[in-house]
Structure formats: C-alpha cells, structure tokens
Amino acid sequence: MELLYQGKTKDIYQGLNQSMILKFKDDVTGTDGKFDPGANQIGLSIEGMGNLNLRLTTFFFQLLNQTGIPTHFIDSNLNENTMTVKSASVFGKGLEVITRFKATGSFIRRYGEYIEDGAKLNNYVELTLKDDKRQDPLVTKDGLITLNILTNKQYEILIDLNIQIAQIIQKKLAEHGFDLYDIKLEFGYVNHPDNIILIDEISGGNMRVYKEGQLVDPIELAQYFNDL
Numbered sequence: 001m002e003l004l005y006q007g008k009t010k011d012i013y014q015g016l017n018q019s020m021i022l023k024f025k026d027d028v029t030g031t032d033g034k035f036d037p038g039a040n041q042i043g044l045s046i047e048g049m050g051n052l053n054l055r056l057t058t059f060f061f062q063l064l065n066q067t068g069i070p071t072h073f074i075d076s077n078l079n080e081n082t083m084t085v086k087s088a089s090v091f092g093k094g095l096e097v098i099t100r101f102k103a104t105g106s107f108i109r110r111y112g113e114y115i116e117d118g119a120k121l122n123n124y125v126e127l128t129l130k131d132d133k134r135q136d137p138l139v140t141k142d143g144l145i146t147l148n149i150l151t152n153k154q155y156e157i158l159i160d161l162n163i164q165i166a167q168i169i170q171k172k173l174a175e176h177g178f179d180l181y182d183i184k185l186e187f188g189y190v191n192h193p194d195n196i197i198l199i200d201e202i203s204g205g206n207m208r209v210y211k212e213g214q215l216v217d218p219i220e221l222a223q224y225f226n227d228l
Contacts, residue, residue: 008042009053009205015084019074021081024050024057028205041132042105050081053203053216057083059225060169060202069165070197072188088188088199092149093131095139095187097158099123099166102181104208118181123163157196158187165198173209176224180217183207 001013001021008029013021024115026049027042034044054076062072072085077175101108103119107126128136145152150158162185170180184207200206204218 005174010201011048015087016184018087019084020087022085022201023208024054024083024201026050026082033125046219049205049219049222051078052219052226053201053205054078054081054083055226056203056222057201058170059228063172064165064168064198067168069168070163070195072190072199082110083201085199086190086197088190088197088198089193090130090186090188091144091154092129092147092195095144095149095158096128096130096136097162097187098126098128098182098184099162099183100126101166101170104181111194118125123166125159125162148163151193154193154196157194161196169202169207177211178221181208181210 001015003011003013004020005012009027011023011025013023015021025045026047027045028049029042030044031041043127055078058073058076058078061071064071065073072088074084074086076083086187100121101117101119101123103111104117107119107121107124108115127139129139129149130136139147139149141150141152141155144155165185166180166183169183173180183202185198185202187196188199189196204216204221208220209216
C-alpha cells in the first residue's frame with residue numbers, strides 16, 4: 001500500500017476504488033505521560049490501544065451509519081488494525097469541531113474565572129484549525145468565511161450535523177452509565193463541498209467521558225464496549 005500520510009495516532013494509505021485505509025497505532029495524545037485528547041503531541045504509547053480505538057470507532061461509525069448519518073466509514077479489519085474509508089477532502093488544511101456538554105480541559109484553562117469545572121454547557125461548539133505549530137487556534141464563523149475555508153451554508157450544515165452526531169454518541173454512552181463531557185470530531189466532504197460527512201475516528205482518544213464523577217480512562221472505555 002502507498003503511504004499517504006503519517007499522523008500522530010494513525011497512518012493513512014491509498015486504498016482501492018477511491019478509498020483510503022487508516023492504520024491505527026498505539027500512540028495517544030497527551031502531556032507529561034498523561035492522556036489528554038486536547039493535546040497536540042504524542043504523550044504516551046499503550047500496547048493494544050490502536051486495536052481498542054479501532055473497535056470503539058467501528059462501533060460508533062456503524063451506529064451512525066444505521067441512523068443515516070453521512071460518514072466516511074466503509075468497513076474495518078480488526079486483525080490488521082485498519083479501517084477502510086471513503087476518500088474525502090478536508091476544509092482548508094483541516095478543521096476540528098469540539099462539542100462541550102460540560103466545562104473541562106482547555107475550556108476551564110481559558111474561562112475558569114467565569115465558570116466551574118464540570119458546569120453544564122448547552123451543546124457549546126468550538127472550531128479550531130488543525131495547525132500543530134500554532135496550537136490549533138480557535139476560529140469563529142466569520143473567520144472561517146473570511147479565510148475562505150467555509151461558506152455560511154457549509155458552516156450551518158457542519159454545525160447541525162455535528163450536534164446530531166454528538167448527541168447520538170452522548171445518548172449511547174448515557175445508556176451505559178457514562179457521562180460525555182466533550183468530544184472532538186472532524187469533517188470533510190465528498191464530490192461537492194456542501195456534501196459534508198464525518199471523517200477520522202470516534203474513540204476514547206478524542207472525547208472525555210466520566211462515570212460517577214471520575215474521568216474514565218480511554219482503555220477502560222474501549223474495553224467496556226468491546227465486551228458488549
């Protein structure tokens with residue numbers, strides 16, 4: 001397979017018939033050896049984490065596909081730690097969409113003077129540019145339009161789709177006693193820039209989940225759903 005891109009937690013290869021293959025790795029983002037989904041660098045490597053992330057990602061993408069949500073997911077090979085996806089284009093050099101149901105992480109680091117950790121938020125959405133050098137800067141709707149990254153119509157489509165997805169994931173987690181505080185998703189498009197779909201992954205590495213007030217380790221979360 002032709003290697004197209006080496007990422008922090010996944011490598012991307014060219015697939016057949018305009019598909020791509022994502023190879024999940026055991027690396028997770030974090031700082032000082034601790035997991036942090038908001039970090040821009042590899043914090044540690046955990047044996048078997050790639051396979052667990054792929055299993056959880058497969059679980060949620062299959063759930064979303066069953067509900068009619070447009071995603072890039074085609075299938076996965078758990079033995080090879082790979083996922084086959086539709087080839088999609090990204091907006092600009094990539095966007096990350098963060099939905100916050102409760103205040104924590106970087107939100108508290110920025111706004112802790114005005115809100116308590118764990119305070120409820122009403123589907124609060126932030127967008128950041130994928131730019132490790134500049135620490136994934138926040139960007140407003142006007143900024144996205146000014147920079148010709150999104151049109152007003154694309155922004156509205158993306159936000160609506162993102163909220164639908166985040167709420168589906170939140171509901172599924174709640175059914176099993178988990179409380180989703182925040183989740184980071186990525187979007188792209190196929191054929192036409194208005195044909196927006198969910199891309200990348202949905203794993204413990206890009207969400208913060210709590211149970212009985214305690215942060216759930218991404219390994220524990222993935223293992224729980226793997227055992228269902």
